[in-house]
Amino acid sequence: MNKILTIGTFCLISVTSFASPQLEKGINDSSCTWYLKSGQDSLAWVDGFSAVNSTVEFDLLPQNSSAQVGVLLRYVNENDWIYVGCDKATDHLGFAYWYVETPNGKTEIARDIAKLYAHHLRHIKVNCIERTLTVYVDGEQITHKYIPDLPLSPGRTGFRVHDQGNVQISNVICRALKEQKREIVKKKSGYTLSSSRMEVVLNKDFPSVQSYLWKETQSRLDGQPFDVKDILINGDRYQPQVTSKAEADRILYTLKVKEIGVTMQVCCQVTDNLFQLSVTEIEEKGNFKVKTLAFPDHNLVSLSDTVPGSCLSVADNVHADRFYPLKEKAVDNTSQYGSIVLLNSDKLVATLESNSIYATRQFLYRSVQTPGSVVTGIWGNEWMYRGHDGELVGLPYIKVILSDDCNRDNKVDWQDGAVALQRVYPAPFGVDRIQNSYATITMNFASCAQYPFLRQLDNIKKFYLATDGFGQMLELKGYQSEGHDSAHPDYSGNYNERAGGKDDLAFLAKEARKYNAHIGVHINHSESYPEARAFNDRIVTDMPAWSWLDQSYFLNKEADMLAGSFEERLNRLKVDVPDLSFVYLDTYREYRWLAHQTARLFNQNGWAVWTEDADVFDKEAVWIHYNPEAKSLIHRLVHHQYRDGYAMHPALLGGYNRGAEIGFMGWQKGRDFKGVIHNFFTKQLPYRYLMHYPVLQLDTARAVLESGLLAVGDGKNGTVIQRGEQTLMTGDCVFIPWNPETEEKIYHYNVQGGKTTWQLPESWKGQETVYLYALSDLGRKLAGTLPVRNGRIEIDALPDQGYVVYKREMAPLPEMIWSEGSPVKDTGFDSQLFDYWQKKQGATDALAVRETAYGQDYLEIKGKDAAGVSQVVNGLISGKEYVASVWVNVIGRKEATLAIQSGEELKKQTSIQESRVMNYTDNTDRFRTTWQRLKIPFRMPAGQKEIVLSLNGGVASEDTAAVCFDDVRLVECLQTQKAGYAYFEDFEHVDEGWGPFIACQPSAFTTHLSQKHDVYTDNTIHGNWSLATWRERNGEVYRTSPAMIRFAPGQVYEVEFDYKVDTRDVYKVVGRSLSTGEEVFSYDLNRPGTCNVRFTTPDCTDFYIAVVKEGNGLLVIDDFGIKGELIK
Structure with missing residues (x-):
């Protein structure tokens, strides 16, 4: 049990009166500020205020970000009190945790994103009525919860700070509240609004509904059974003065709240199967500003558990559903949140749509015991009328949508309401x-x-x-x-x-x-x-x-x-x-x-x-990344067409x-182009097709959609999609018209391959012949002309081959231009031709464009003889500096060369003869391969605008030897070479990667080129850029690339670089050889400074320099240089 200690020095607030019919007494003081800081547990009292039901609001200015502050309510003694506060500043997802605590224990009541940041002013409000708590942060309701074991004795009110809490509290307002009593009201004469489909009777003394009549079946639903005539403004309950009048097609109400100088105009209308209540104007006289507005306990629709077939259905957020046959539903101690709420009898269903921005908490429901029955009602949650910026969000409205059996399944249930809601729901942008x-x-x-x-x-x-x-x-x-x-x-x-x-x-x-x-x-x-x-x-x-x-x-x-x-x-x-x-x-x-x-x-x-x-x-997103928990069928039925954001469904995909x-x-690490095409045909294509059609009926394995579509999922056959006799999908075999409206072509894909027969769409009626095209990354190619027999065609497909069917023979696609925007064309050899690249004289038969197992194109030069390709690259600017690069893989031993030439002034080349070092660059198609990158920095000579870029494979001793090239790149990039060094990198102008270094192992990839930013960063040394690493795995972190730095055997070199570390005995730089196993040098990087090592390489060609880590800490290096003669 926490012991509450009283702070010795604090200002007392004197008692004042507060003129609201809902309030009994109150305290309102803006002249006093409290500074509360605690090492253990501290309390400051609001003097002279004691209550059972109360609201406490105040400005809170945290002095740190630890939170651990809240309100004490009903404090009688150390064994009888309530604490409501934010006791956990944040979790890893960014949620702050709010709790209620009594001497009997602690209960979480909210996880909310509104955190108590240091030095950021918050306005907090806590309402406690009987055992129901409502908490507001900056005018927004973050929780509304019933807590069963709250003590009910009247007691003092105060503020508690504990552990590391440190806050400033001001503008404290405390008010005693009356418990709201619900009384059944006898129906009086009211206004009647009517459409062709339904009739609505409204009360005259408050904008509430008495009843609904569905004309076709004379079925009825009730509205507000209770005598509730309150409104909530900024979380406070008021009873306005109400006047009303009827016009031809609407009822107008005027609601005046004299205490705060606010007058509202409310309009009620009926159209088709929809009743709408709209606030059309809010007039504010004086300084009071409306931020939030609600009609509390405002049962727009209600049903008794004695009504045949009565049921409440709720989408609980987007994750799950709650279905309550009212005969079995328990009484609710307070109202509950719902993302979508529906009430139905066996004849009629009602649901709501609102422009409240409370997302998945837009609606409320509650079941209440009345004489003879339990009555369940649904209504809208608060509207935010004015944002934190003081600007208007929009005038509130809420709609009641009624329906009978509109989904054609010969019964009325929640699905009819969801379908009716779907038809009026606002579609999100995009x-x-x-x-x-x-x-x-x-x-x-x-x-x-x-x-x-x-x-x-x-x-x-x-x-x-x-x-x-x-x-x-x-x-x-x-x-x-x-x-x-x-x-x-x-x-x-x-x-x-x-x-x-x-x-x-x-x-x-x-x-x-x-x-x-x-x-x-x-x-x-x-x-x-x-x-x-x-x-x-x-x-x-x-x-x-x-x-x-x-x-x-x-x-x-x-x-x-x-x-x-x-x-x-x-x-x-x-x-x-x-x-x-x-x-x-x-x-x-x-x-x-x-x-x-x-x-x-x-x-x-x-x-x-x-x-x-x-x-x-909830209303705006069209695509969701993390979707496995989004399993609400109610939410999905309504939003199916509007968002790609749900868990896998056997029928709806x-x-x-x-x-x-x-x-x-x-x-x-995704790199599989062929796999993506497979997923397109078998997953996203059929799902996109279904998204074009509203859902009418839905269960856990079956969906009926508009336009006669039926989708069924089972474990044996996968998903089957049909329209009458036409099958569109069965398992991993699809025959899908596209697009769904025009059906100008039909996609076909059969994982297993083989002959299948398909019914053509009705829009293809009269076709005697169709044209089948095979698809590839070079486009469509005619695979055959198929006869139509009785509206059907037979396709003999290759396994995992995409096809498209047309009514007529299609013209060839325009020739694709590869690598637009780049000085070098067809940089990835995706044309699979030699139109951009010219074969050099030599063994041209050794040149071919190949494809990896996962569908990536590359150039291969194979065999004993030398061969190569070249391309004239123009549009370069004389005097500008560039980097030309290409990714290279050597199979066996054969020289791979990148060369550039411009006239006689510029001739450069670089090469490797083998590539045995594993590539651990993450998030690339070259991960865990031996592809390495060759690059040449150069300056364009004066008067020159073009270069010849060549890719060459040298002679080899084996027919199986080959060199492979891919992803040629030429970019403008300033040079970093420094006189006196064979290699120098200051990291100020790196075209891509980590300068001369590559990763040594699959990494956490927490190494990067770090950029200086004023006083906020400490991970650069000179200039604006350095190379920083932290939190990588132990062992070798990065090493010199064998494609960029090649040491000659038995030569003397000197390596130097500046560095800084934040921890001793974590990092060292070493010189090693893979083939000999030698470690030529090891230099501990224990304190910021300069590393300078002179060494002689062993008799090998695979010597490298690496950074080794053992422990945790930060390492930053800069101005990395090597002296000595490197292999070009």
Whole structure:
């Protein structure tokens, strides 16, 4: 049991009266400020106030970020009290934890994203009525909960600070509240509104419904059975003066709250099967401002458990459903949250739609004992009328949607209500693209530029050709700074230069649209990394968050939003990259005004919302990354067409893996182009087709959709999709018309291969012949002309081969231009021809474009004889400095050479004869291969504009020897060579990667080129850039690349570099040989300084220098240089 100690010095607040009909007595003092700091447990009392039911609100200014502060209520003695407070500042996901505590124990009541940041003012409000607690932070309700063991004796009110808590409290208001009694009211004469389908009777003395009548069947539902005439404004209950009048098609109410000078106009209307209550005007006289508004206990629809077939159905967030036959439902001690709520009898069902921005807590329900029955009601949660910025969010409305059996299953249940709701639900921005696109993710990370923006454009073209132009949506992780999770929250002005920078990114986004592809970027507005240009004390807190390349800290999103800096950075991104189509917002767990405002900013820039968690952006997100727990059938039936964000369903599909198999450009090491095509045909294509049709009926393994579609899933046959006699999918075999509206072509894919017979769509009636095309990454090729017999065709398919069927013979596709935007063309040999690359004289038969097992193209030069290719690269600027590079793999022993020439003034080449060192660059198709990178830095001679770039394979002693080339790249890049050194790197201008170093083992990839940022970083030494590593695995961390630095046997060298460490006895630099096993030198890096080692290499050609780690700590190096003669 906690012992409560009283602080010795504090200011007393005198008792004042408070004029509200709902309040008995109160204290209101804005003149006093308390400073509470505790090493154990401390308390400050509000003098002269004692109550059972009360509200306490105050301004809270934390002096640190430990939280551990709250309100004491009903304090009688050390054995009889209630504490409500925030006792855990944050978890790793960014949630603060709120608890209620009594002498009998402690209970969590909320996990909320609104944290108590140091020096950020919060306004806290705690309402306690009987055993129900409601907590507000900055005017937003974060929890409303019944706690069964709360003591009920009247007692004192105070504030408690414990452990590391340190706060400033001011503007304290305490008020005693009356318990709200529910009384059944007899129905009086009221107003009647009518449409062609239903009739609604409303009360005259308050905007509430008495009853609903469904005209066709004369079925009825009740409205408000209780005498409740209150409203909640800013969390306080008021009883307004109400006047009303009827007009031709609506009822108008005027609600006046004299105590605060607020007058509201409310309009009620009926259209078709929909009743709508709208607040059309709020007038504020004086200084009082309305932030939130609610109609508490406002049963818009209610049902007694005596009504035949009565049932309550609730989507609990997006994760699960609750179905309550009212005969079996227990009484609720307080109202409960619901994302979607539905009440039905055996004749009629009702549900709600609202513009409340409380996301998955938009609605409330409660079952109450009345004489003779239990009555269950549903109504809307609070609306936020005014945001934290003082601007209006929007005038509130709520709709009641009624339906009978509208899904044609000969009964009325929740599904009819969900279908009716689906038909009026507002579609999120950008949903049309996700319905028609393959969703995928690309990855650049840790300075390595694994997939430069222009290479991604070529890969978009490959997918475009292999799917006959199907849409694509690509989420780019790592478009900023050093790649994924770098430079948050810059968003703009700090683009990934190693991947191509702003110009290449903008070019990618623009050109991708020509190939029905749409680019989006991954951002984060929860955490900030110190190297980000936007990292500053105004918006960044002292709470540590995710750590990867650097330690990040939680952002104060509200401060960023209110300052306008968040919007400013987003708008700069729009200007810089105007053709972006969506933004993926990572690790985001806001649920109210901040989320609403963020989605508004995205949409006004033309961006659809993608995000990580399924319960965020409930109305706005069209794609969710983490979806396995999103299993609510109610939510899915309503939102099926609008979001790709649910767990796998045997009939409706979705839930496809968001890991490696989603893409072939690095995310989670994904590299398998063939696997992506397989997943397109068997997973995303049929799912996208189904997304075009509303769901009518749904259970755990079966779905009936509009347009006569039936989807069934079972363990034996997989998913079967049919429309009448036409089968569209059976297991991994598909025959899907596209698009669903025009059906101009039909996709076919058969994992097993073989002959299958298919019914053509009705729109193809009259076809006597159809044309079958085989698809590949070179496009479509006529595979045969198929006769139509009785509206059916037979296809003899190859296994795992994509096809498309057309009504007529199609013209050849325009010739693809590869590597647009790059000085070098066909950089990845994706044309599979030698139109861009010229074969040199020699063994031209040894030249071929090959394909890896996972579908990546490369150039192979094989055999004993020498051969090569070259390309004239023009458009270069004399006097500019560039880097030419290519990825190389040597099989056996054969020299692979990269060479450039411009006239007689520029002749350079570099080569390797073998590649035995494993490539551990993560997030690339070369991971765990022996591909290495050759590069040549050069300056264009005066008067020259072009070079000849050559890739050569030398002579070899074995026919099986081969050299392989891929991903040629030429970028503008300043030189870093320094006089007196055979090799020098200051890390100021690295084209890609870690300068001369490569990873030695599969790593945590917490090594990167670190950028200086004023006082916020300490991981650079000279200039603006250094190489930093931390938290990698023990052992060799990185080593010199054998393709960039080759030591000659038996030669004397000197290596030097500046470094700093934060821990002794963790790092050392060594010189080793793999073939001899020798360690020539070892130098401990124990204190900041300069490492200088002179050594003689052993008799080997595989000597290298490596950094070795044992323990934990940071190492930064800079100005790495080697003296001595290296092998060219």
